[in-house]
Amino acid sequence: xxxxxxxxxxxxxxAVKKSSYEAASAAAELASKVxxxxxxxxxxxxxxxxxxFGISKIHHFKxxxxxxYSPSAYTxxxxxxxxENGFDSLFFGATAMGKDLAPRTAVHIDAGLAIDCVALNIxxxxxxxxxxxxxxxxxxxxxxxxxxKVFALRxxxxxxxxxxxxxxxxxxxxxxxxxxxxxxxxxxxEGKLDVAEADIIVSGGRGMKGPxxxxxxxxxxxVLGAACGASRAAVDAGWRPHGEQVGQTGKTVSPNLYVALxxxxxxxxxxxxxxxxxxxxxxxxxxxxxFQIADYGIVGDLFEVVPAMINEIKKIKS
Amino acid sequence: MKIAVCVSHVPDTAAKINIGSDxxxxxxxxxxxxxNPYDEFAIxxxxxxxxxxxxxxxxISLGGDANKETLRKALAMGIDNAVLLKDEGYRDSGSVAKxxxxxxxxxxxxxxxxxxxxxxxxxxxxGQMTSELLGYNCVSVAVSFSLEGTSVxxxxxxxxxxxxxxxxxxxxxxxxxxxxxxRYASLKGIMAAKKKEIAEKSPSPAANYAEIVGMKKPAxxxxxxxxxxDSSAVPELVRLLREEAKVI
Ligand SMILES: Cc1cc2nc3c(=O)[nH]c(=O)nc-3n(C[C@H](O)[C@H](O)[C@H](O)COP(=O)(O)OP(=O)(O)OC[C@H]3O[C@@H](n4cnc5c(N)ncnc54)[C@H](O)[C@@H]3O)c2cc1C
Ligand SMILES: Nc1ncnc2c1ncn2[C@@H]1O[C@H](COP(=O)(O)O)[C@@H](O)[C@H]1O
Numbered sequence: 310x311x312x313x314x315x316x317x318x319x320x321x322x323x324a325v326k327k328s329s330y331e332a333a334s335a336a337a338e339l340a341s342k343v344x345x346x347x348x349x350x351x352x353x354x355x356x357x358x359x360x361x362f363g364i365s366k367i368h369h370f371k372x373x374x375x376x377x378y379s380p381s382a383y384t385x386x387x388x389x390x391x392x393e394n395g396f397d398s399l400f401f402g403a404t405a406m407g408k409d410l411a412p413r414t415a416v417h418i419d420a421g422l423a424i425d426c427v428a429l430n431i432x433x434x435x436x437x438x439x440x441x442x443x444x445x446x447x448x449x450x451x452x453x454x455x456x457x458k459v460f461a462l463r464x465x466x467x468x469x470x471x472x473x474x475x476x477x478x479x480x481x482x483x484x485x486x487x488x489x490x491x492x493x494x495x496x497x498x499e500g501k502l503d504v505a506e507a508d509i510i511v512s513g514g515r516g517m518k519g520p521x522x523x524x525x526x527x528x529x530x531x532v533l534g535a536a537c538g539a540s541r542a543a544v545d546a547g548w549r550p551h552g553e554q555v556g557q558t559g560k561t562v563s564p565n566l567y568v569a570l571x572x573x574x575x576x577x578x579x580x581x582x583x584x585x586x587x588x589x590x591x592x593x594x595x596x597x598x599x600f601q602i603a604d605y606g607i608v609g610d611l612f613e614v615v616p617a618m619i620n621e622i623k624k625i626k627s
Numbered sequence: 628m629k630i631a632v633c634v635s636h637v638p639d640t641a642a643k644i645n646i647g648s649d650x651x652x653x654x655x656x657x658x659x660x661x662x663n664p665y666d667e668f669a670i671x672x673x674x675x676x677x678x679x680x681x682x683x684x685x686x687i688s689l690g691g692d693a694n695k696e697t698l699r700k701a702l703a704m705g706i707d708n709a710v711l712l713k714d715e716g717y718r719d720s721g722s723v724a725k726x727x728x729x730x731x732x733x734x735x736x737x738x739x740x741x742x743x744x745x746x747x748x749x750x751x752x753x754g755q756m757t758s759e760l761l762g763y764n765c766v767s768v769a770v771s772f773s774l775e776g777t778s779v780x781x782x783x784x785x786x787x788x789x790x791x792x793x794x795x796x797x798x799x800x801x802x803x804x805x806x807x808x809x810r811y812a813s814l815k816g817i818m819a820a821k822k823k824e825i826a827e828k829s830p831s832p833a834a835n836y837a838e839i840v841g842m843k844k845p846a847x848x849x850x851x852x853x854x855x856x857d858s859s860a861v862p863e864l865v866r867l868l869r870e871e872a873k874v875i
Contacts, residue, residue: 378790380765405785409767412752415721416759421836422720424750437840442748446644447653448843449748455836490764494791496782503787509874533875551770551805552784557640557746558664558804566874577640583845587872589864595853604851605867607860617858621865622875 312345315396317387318359318367319406320351322495323376325358327506328402330469332462333362335429336400342431349476350390352383352483363474372483377495378406380413382486388417396457398436403461404505411461421453424461425561427584436460444557444580464505465563466584498552502536509566510582512538512555513548516571516592516611520548525615526570532622538562540572556581570611574599591615628682631736632673632706633727633757634666636690636697637747644844651839652717662697665742667704667809668802672772673740674705675807680774683707685734689726691715695825702820703812709823710734712830719837720748724756726830731761737797743768754801764794770805 314336318329336347349367351359354376359367370386387410391399399414401407403425415422423438427448430437438451438460504510511533513526523537530537539549541556555562557577567585572578574590574597582588583602590603591611600606607614638644638658645654662670673684686701688694689712698709712726731739741754751767758765766772766781770789773780777796782789784803812820854860854867868875 380767380792384759405768405783408751409755412720412724412755413759413765415752416724416756422752423837424752441845442842443638443642443644443653444640444746444749445845447646448845449651449839450841450843451837452840453837490766490792490794492790493793495788496791497788501787505786552788554804566868566872580640583848587868587874588851589868600853601850602848604872605864606851606853607855607857607864608853609855609857609860613858614861617861618865621861625865625869 311395311397312340312343313396314340314345314347314398314400315391316347316349316364316400317407317410318349318351318362319402319404320353320356323353323355323357325356326402326404327469328404328407328462328464330362331464331467332400332402333364334470335462335467337364339429339431339436343434350387352386359478360476361474362476363470364476366479367476368479368481370481370483372486374486374488375483377492379486379488379491380409381489381491383410384413384417385487386483388414391418398458398460401459401461403463407461411459415459418457418459419455420457420459421455422459423451423453425463426460427463427466429460429462441584444577445583463561463563498550504536504538504553504555504562505560507536507562508564509533509535510538510555510562510564511535511568511570512540512572513543513570514540514572515542515546517543517548522612523548528619529568529615532619532626535568540578569599569603570615572599573597574602628680628738629734629736630673630676630682630684631731631734631739632666632669632684632686632701633739633741633753634670634686634688634697634701635663635742635745635747636660636688636694637663637745640664640746646842646844651842653842660693660696662700663742663745665744665746665802665804668804668806669740669742670701670704670706671807671809672800672802674810676738676774685710685736687712687727687730689714689718689723689830698825699820700812702823703816704810705816709825711825711827713827714830717835717839718833719835720750720752721756721836722833724753724760725833727753728757728760729831730828731757739763739799741799741801743801743803754799758799761797761799763797763799765799765801766792766794767801768803769800770803772800772806
């Protein structure tokens with residue numbers, strides 16, 4: 310096996326996603342163990358930061374109509390390039406775009422697929438992908454048995470140590486891309502940081518008692534430079550938008566720090582945040598299950614504790 | 628119009644998961660199975676689309692006899708027909724997609740709804756794969772869907788917002804929470820569903836491209852430190868976050 314790897318480098322509005330640096334680093338690390346090679350593929354119009362990748366070569370497929378995502382065009386470009394250049398493994402970040410593209414390209418290049426990987430190891434010269442199943446209640450080790458393979462890596466889990474390299478950029482102009490499916494508009498949610506991308510998340514649950522008290526969640530998030538999240542109870546009550554919901558039917562997150570305020574820690578909530586590196590819980594019920602996975606907890610009234618947290622963090626940050 | 632909806636039969640989200648004796652699958656003892664939560668949004672959207680434009684709906688599930696329970700639920704909610712592609716063995720997602728694509732081709736449906744994710748293996752890939760196998764257009768993780776003639780317009784959820792996606796039939800849509808509010812099955816629906824026939828077929832064979840070589844429980848996290856019981860513990864908490872965890 311040649312071990313010729315291709316990494317998809319995702320951009321939105323011309324800016325490269327952090328998860329792509331993670332995927333590139335993970336692929337480079339694997340390649341170093343099996344004397345393989347890694348190249349990158351990026352699609353879009355103008356893209357900043359491509360040369361920062363610590364991999365040898367990045368192929369930039371350029372067209373003004375590809376500024377926004379197009380599932381049909383992106384799938385076609387990646388699959389064709391992969392097939393024509395003798396690659397054998399393809400890597401994505403398991404972002405909204407990566408999760409849409411990985412299965413599509415897997416079909417086109419006739420590859421086996423491991424999605425949402427949290428670890429990649431080599432055993433007997435084969436990549437073994439570890440991924441959470443049953444909402445994180447178990448992990449499986451998956452071996453792709455087909456000659457061609459696709460991996461999508463959960464964001465925020467792998468180290469990005471390839472963000473200061475000097476990749477050579479090779480430009481490919483795209484003629485008439487296949488725009489059968491295309492994004493015609495991007496609706497940003499009030500320019501706020503999204504839970505799926507944040508290093509720190511402050512989430513509120515039913516214990517917040519009402520939408521007006523989410524001011525506290527927002528203020529704490531603000532001083533920490535964090536995104537606001539919510540439990541399903543808070544979302545179903547109409548206190549917060551669904552985009553903020555963390556959990557099995559919301560978003561899966563792995564920030565460095567997850568702060569749970571007035572959240573009991575139901576299994577479906579844990580499903581979305583248990584892989585956070587550090588978890589802090591504030592809950593007045595000492596038996597709340599959230600304390601079983603929290604690194605640090607305060608058993609107390611959040612309406613008293615959270616304002617003190619805001620003050621204390623302001624103090625140390627100034 | 629003929630509309631299909633693909634449904635999977637999965638452990639209840641609250642079920643306790645234990646690893647089976649083979650070390651590669653779950654121990655199904657005492658585990659309750661339900662219709663995949665996201666597939667309820669898919670069923671609802673199929674029903675709404677039929678109510679608006681007329682036509683016929685069919686639910687398709689690949690798996691063992693137990694999946695009939697989920698197909699009955701779809702029928703009880705109002706789906707017209709049900710097909711069980713009977714196969715008890717392990718199939719990877721590509722192989723499931725191939726079987727579903729073949730059945731959809733035979734059914735001749737030009738609009739197919741999936742859930743965005745099956746909450747067993749949490750893959751979130753089968754809809755996209757099936758669409759590519761069929762050569763249908765596809766929008767995944769849809770939180771809104773509208774159809775005008777053959778034009779499809781959806782919003783799909785992404786980090787930090789939504790994308791408005793436009794395409795045309797034939798199409799596959801995968802449903803995210805927020806797409807609609809699934810209806811409850813009426814008593815009449817439940818009674819009628821009991822009498823309906825579920826067609827049983829053998830799915831087309833397809834090779835697996837991936838193999839599960841091991842299954843384990845995640846390393847159980849040590850319950851952490853309770854720093855205190857009121858706001859006097861806050862300075863210590865902040866110190867720990869700064870000096871021990873080094874996250875702020
Ligand atoms: C199919 C399915 C999917 C689901 N998906 C999700 C999902 O994606 N995300 C999700 O979050 N849930 C999900 N759930 C729901 C989940 O089971 C719980 O119902 C939900 O997480 C509870 O939210 P909560 O912790 O905010 O509320 P509760 O469980 O009601 O907890 C509130 C907590 O606040 C504490 N509290 C109250 N007042 C105070 C105070 N003054 N100070 C400090 N603490 C206080 C209480 O002690 C309690 O522990 C799902 C359920 C199902 C069946
Ligand atoms: N065995 C199956 N039979 C029918 N549909 C399925 C099956 N498995 C998955 N699906 C459909 O594919 C969607 C995504 O599943 P997955 O990619 O496995 O997470 C589900 O929500 C179902 O709509």
